[in-house]
Amino acid sequence: MRWxxxxxxxxxxxxxxxxxxxxxxxLRAGFIRQLGAGIYSYLPLARRTLQKIERIIRxxxxxxxxxxxxxxxxxxxxxxxxxxxxxxxxxxxxxxxxRTGRELCLGMTHEEVFTSIARNELRSYRDLPQLxxxxxxxxxxxxxxxxxxxxxxxxxxxxxxxxxxDANGLEKSYRLHEQAYRRIFDRCGLEYTxxxxxxxxxxGSESEEFMVxxxxxxxxxxxxACGYAANxxxxxxxxxxxxxxxxxxxxxxxxxxxxxxxxxxxxxxxVPKSRQIKSLVYVVESKPALILMRGxxxxxxxxxxxxxxxxxxxxxxxxxxxxxFGADPGSLGPVGMQGKGVAIIADLSLQNRRNLIxxxxxxxxxxxxxxxxxxxxxAFYDLRRVEAADPCSCCGRPLDIFKxxxxxxxxxxxxxxxxxxxxxxxxxxxxxxxxxxxxYGIGLERIMAAAVELYHDEAGIVWPRSIAPFQxxxxxxxxxxxxxxxxxxxxxxxxxxxIDCLLDDRDERPGVKFKDAELIGVPVxxxxxxxxxxxxxxxFCRSQRELREVDADEALLEIIRALGx
RNA sequence: CGGGGCGUGGCGCAGUUUGGUAGCGCGCACGGUUCGGGACCGUGAGGUCGGAGGUUCAAAUCCUCUCGCCCCGACCA
Numbered sequence: 001m002r003w004x005x006x007x008x009x010x011x012x013x014x015x016x017x018x019x020x021x022x023x024x025x026x027l028r029a030g031f032i033r034q035l036g037a038g039i040y041s042y043l044p045l046a047r048r049t050l051q052k053i054e055r056i057i058r059x060x061x062x063x064x065x066x067x068x069x070x071x072x073x074x075x076x077x078x079x080x081x082x083x084x085x086x087x088x089x090x091x092x093x094x095x096x097x098x099r100t101g102r103e104l105c106l107g108m109t110h111e112e113v114f115t116s117i118a119r120n121e122l123r124s125y126r127d128l129p130q131l132x133x134x135x136x137x138x139x140x141x142x143x144x145x146x147x148x149x150x151x152x153x154x155x156x157x158x159x160x161x162x163x164x165x166d167a168n169g170l171e172k173s174y175r176l177h178e179q180a181y182r183r184i185f186d187r188c189g190l191e192y193t194x195x196x197x198x199x200x201x202x203x204g205s206e207s208e209e210f211m212v213x214x215x216x217x218x219x220x221x222x223x224x225a226c227g228y229a230a231n232x233x234x235x236x237x238x239x240x241x242x243x244x245x246x247x248x249x250x251x252x253x254x255x256x257x258x259x260x261x262x263x264x265x266x267x268x269x270x271v272p273k274s275r276q277i278k279s280l281v282y283v284v285e286s287k288p289a290l291i292l293m294r295g296x297x298x299x300x301x302x303x304x305x306x307x308x309x310x311x312x313x314x315x316x317x318x319x320x321x322x323x324x325f326g327a328d329p330g331s332l333g334p335v336g337m338q339g340k341g342v343a344i345i346a347d348l349s350l351q352n353r354r355n356l357i358x359x360x361x362x363x364x365x366x367x368x369x370x371x372x373x374x375x376x377x378x379a380f381y382d383l384r385r386v387e388a389a390d391p392c393s394c395c396g397r398p399l400d401i402f403k404x405x406x407x408x409x410x411x412x413x414x415x416x417x418x419x420x421x422x423x424x425x426x427x428x429x430x431x432x433x434x435x436x437x438x439x440y441g442i443g444l445e446r447i448m449a450a451a452v453e454l455y456h457d458e459a460g461i462v463w464p465r466s467i468a469p470f471q472x473x474x475x476x477x478x479x480x481x482x483x484x485x486x487x488x489x490x491x492x493x494x495x496x497x498x499i500d501c502l503l504d505d506r507d508e509r510p511g512v513k514f515k516d517a518e519l520i521g522v523p524v525x526x527x528x529x530x531x532x533x534x535x536x537x538x539x540f541c542r543s544q545r546e547l548r549e550v551d552a553d554e555a556l557l558e559i560i561r562a563l564g565x
Numbered sequence: 566c567g568g569g570g571c572g573u574g575g576c577g578c579a580g581u582u583u584g585g586u587a588g589c590g591c592g593c594a595c596g597g598u599u600c601g602g603g604a605c606c607g608u609g610a611g612g613u614c615g616g617a618g619g620u621u622c623a624a625a626u627c628c629u630c631u632c633g634c635c636c637c638g639a640c641c642a
Contacts, residue, residue, distance in 0.1 A: 012591065012603065013577045017635050037634065085642090092641070109642055143566080143640050151641085218641085409642080441642080477601065511602040518602095529601060538601095 001470075003504040007044055010516050020216040022452035023148025025461050029520045031448075031469075038145025038153035045520060046448065048469035048500075050156070053188060053447050054135055056466065057158045060184045064176040066131035066160055071113045073137050077103035079112045083420045094139045094153075106139035111417050111439055114161045118435060119423035125165045128425060128435065129173055133160030135444070147216055149449040150405060156445060162438040165427065170436045174206070174412055177440045181210055181408050188447055189464025190407065191454060195221050196230040197409065198302055210408035210442075212450040217405030222386050226395040233302035236382060237390035237399055242274055244354040249369035251335055256366045260330025262295045265366060269357065272296075277350065277358035277370065279332040281316040281324065284308050284343070288316060288324055290334055292346035292358075292378060299347075300385035307345065307381035325361045333358030334376035335367055346378035405453070407446045413437040455543075461521030462543050465563065470502040472559055473522040477510050477529030486537070486552060487528050493556050499563070518542065524562045526555060541565060 008030040017034070018024040026032045031046035042050065058068065077095075080086035086093075086105075094106040107113065114132055122130065138157045145151050162173035178194070185192050190212055197209040209231060211221050220232035230236070259268045266273045276295030281288060282304070289308070293299055305311045318329065324342060325332050334344050335358065350356075354371045370376070389398040418424065418434040427433045448467070455462040465471055472494055476487040487503060494501040502522060504513050510529065517525050527538040537555050539548045539562050550558040 009575095010603095011576065015576070016571080016578090019636075034634090089642080111642095138642095140642075144636095144638095146636080411642090439642095479600090509600055509602090509604065511600090511604080513603095514601075515603045527601080531601095 001502055003502060004506050006502070008516075008520065009043070010519055018148060020147045020150065020453070021456055022150070022216060022449040025452050025456055025519070026148065026449070029461055031520075032149070038142055038151065040149060040152060040154075040445075042445075045469040049448050049463070049467050050444055052467045052469075053444050054158075056187045057135065057184055057442060057444075060180045060187070061131075061133050061158070061160065063183075064131065064180045066133045066180075069114075069132055069134045071107075071110055071134055071136060073107050073139070075105050075107050075113060077105060079116060080105060083112055083417055085112070091143070092141050094141050107136070108138055108140050109157075109439075109441070110134070110136065110159055111161065111413070111437075112421070115417045115421045115423050115437070118161075118163050119418075119421055122163060122423070122425055122435065125425050125427050125433075128163055128165045129169050130163040131160060131173060131176070132163070133158060133440075147218075149445045150216060151218065152445070155443055158442040158444065160440045162440075163423075163435045164437075165425065165433070166436060170412055170414075170438055174410060174438050177410050177438070178208065181410065181440070181442065184442065185210060185407065185447075188451065188467050189455070190447065190450055192407065193221060193223055193229050193404065195223070195404075196234055198231060198233045198306075205414055206412040208410050209406050211404035212407055212454065213402050213404050214450065214453040215403050216449075216453050217403045219404050219406055221402055221404040223400050223402070224392040224395060225397055226392060228392055228394045228399075232386060232401065233300065234306075235386040235399075236393050237386040238393050238396065239349055240391065242353070244275070244356070246354065249355055249371075251370050251375050252368040253360055253362075254366050254368055255364060256331075257364045259364075259366075260328075265357065266295065269366070269368075271357055275356055277333060277356050279334065279359055281321050281329070281332065282313050283316050283320065284313040285310055286312075287343065288320070288341065289313075289343040289345060290332070290337060291383065292334055292344065292350055293383065294347060294349045295357075297347060297349060298385040298387075299383055303381065303383045303385075307383060327359065327361045327363050331359040331361065331363050331365060333361055333367060333370070334378065335370055336361065338377065344376065344378040345383070346372070346380050347383040348380050349384060350378070351380050405446060405450050406443075407450055408440075408442040410440045411438060413439050456521075457545075459515070460519035463521040463523060465523045468500075468521065468523050470500045470522045471524065471563060472499060472501045473517050473525045474501065474503045475510075475513050475517055475525055475527045475529075476503065476505055477513070477527060478532055480532075483528050483532050486532070486555070490526065490555055490559070494559070497560075524559060526559060528552075 010030045011028040014024045015027050018027055030043055033041045035041055077086055093108055096104050135158045139154050142151055142153050145153055164170045164173055193211045195209050195211055197207045222232055222235035223229040256268055259265045262273050262276055262278055273295035278293040278295050280291040282291055321329055350372050355369045358367055358370050360367045388401040392399050415434045417437055423435045424432045425435055452461050474487050474491055491501055491503045523542050525540040535552050536549045537552050539550055539558050541562055
């Protein structure tokens with residue numbers, strides 16, 4: 001393509017609203033424009049990059065035998081009511097009514113629609129397995145869209161769904177997807193980590209996320225050199241053992257005036273935080289619960305959710321706490337709370353601990369010598385948030401925690417949708433059994449944005465070759481006829497070889513062409529200019545920022561070689 | 566939803582405290598000189614200052630309401 005005929009509105013300055021690098025560069029390089037909060041238009045360069053991503057995805061999905069569909073984005077409410085997600089999705093779902101008042105929504109994901117096809121058409125175990133996918137627009141009314149393309153309200157997703165007879169089949173479909181995803185992200189040039197994840201509102205058991213490490217991301221990933229990696233929401237770690245005073249003592253009231261926080265009590269009583277009990281009060285499905293953590297630990301609410309088997313909970317208000325405990329936060333504890341209608345649950349780190357310190361449920365007082373299992377009882381769960389440098393539960397080495405962006409997610413759904421929507425087949429014995437399902441998603445624009453986050457410099461974007469909008473840019477500086485002819489020859493030859501090539505034939509000064517070239521990030525640039533008089537052209541590799549002078553006759557060969565580097 | 570910030574030509578901003586009828590840089594158009602790292606000179610176009618209402622002789626500026634966008638938090642398949 002000729003630059004003079006392409007719409008590439010580059011910007012010299014960074015638009016004020018762009019904070020993260022990928023947003024700034026994609027705007028400046030003329031890939032995207034914003035239409036509203038979390039709503040973006042994709043201009044020709046972005047289309048080219050996204051189409052390359054799509055193509056890679058299609059090839060890899062076909063490779064595992066998946067079949068492409070194209071389903072509606074507009075869904076009748078009844079479908080979502082069947083699975084309960086019409087309510088469950090809450091305000092995150094865009095809802096609308098048609099002219100007759102019928103309720104509809106814009107699809108956030110397509111389990112319901114794909115399952116509705118499956119239940120109507122799949123009759124026999126002989127029809128299984130099926131791997132179905134599509135590349136579709138999704139709508140989510142995010143409470144807070146942000147960071148350019150990283151969190152938006154309309155985006156493109158490759159979503160696929162597997163339908164199997166049994167758990168073994170699901171395992172197979174799931175692993176096929178894992179492999180396909182690895183190949184997709186490898187081919188897109190991304191560095192990523194596969195982490196154990198929560199399945200959240202998708203339902204289901206096993207789930208892994210494909211994460212790209214970047215500070216622009218919103219997730220926290222815990223990882224270890226041994227290969228262990230998990231989303232912070234479900235990460236586990238070991239604890240350095242603590243030896244308590246073994247003596248058998250009874251709780252002892254101690255005056256702790258104005259000492260409320262763990263820190264204050266620790267200093268006041270000269271006792272380490274790890275020997276205190278942190279008491280948190282939550283309201284879980286409208287019933288009060290006392291949650292006990294070690295003094296120096298943080299509660300992980302995802303783990304609480306799993307332990308309580310509900311996501312309906314919130315911290316109690318100060319008034320509620322006073323009514324229940326007769327004291328304010330800062331002086332709370334489990335002793336004497338048995339049988340008062342307050343559920344007591346505790347983190348595993350408190351199990352078998354002796355002679356600890358907790359609030360006395362009386363303002364300005366704490367209790368010494370509180371022993372788990374004797375002075376209070378509790379249901380124990382893993383509720384602790386992993387901290388950086390905790391020992392890895394697999395190998396004991398210190399864990400690393402970093403921010404990351406989720407670009408893909410695979411789930412074993414199990415029977416959640418097939419049961420609620422009655423998608424069944426007859427098994428070999430002629431018995432009707434529900435289909436077991438998996439679902440798998442990749443965010444296309446996120447791949448594009450993640451690549452920019454990962455690969456850029458002060459001058460602009462440095463695209464991985466596989467998803468660059470063009471692979472080669474011919475920067476024509478000279479105005480002489482023979483230079484133009486050379487440019488044209490190279491351009492035609494590359495096109496004939498199927499190499500995407502952009503010819504900068506604009507009537508612009510060299511400086512402008514060079515700056516724009518680096519901004520849009522094309523991997524290989526050929527400059528035809530003043531060196532041409534000595535029969536030379538220049539080849540510039542964007543990633544290494546390396547300039548090579550080569551004979552004009554060899555230009556084509558050298559370009560191909562540069563692409564291979 | 567809570568907290569904070571910002572809306573002034575296409576982009577980046579000043580002007581708002583102290584009301585007096587809108588300015589700078591970039592970009593854009595035309596002419597000329599330039600032409601290897603975002604050129605220079607000259608001329609010019611382009612803004613009901615997010616919107617509505619109010620105060621005032623007079624509002625970008627003060628007051629009320631409202632809309633939009635960004636950031637932090639809450640939330641997040």
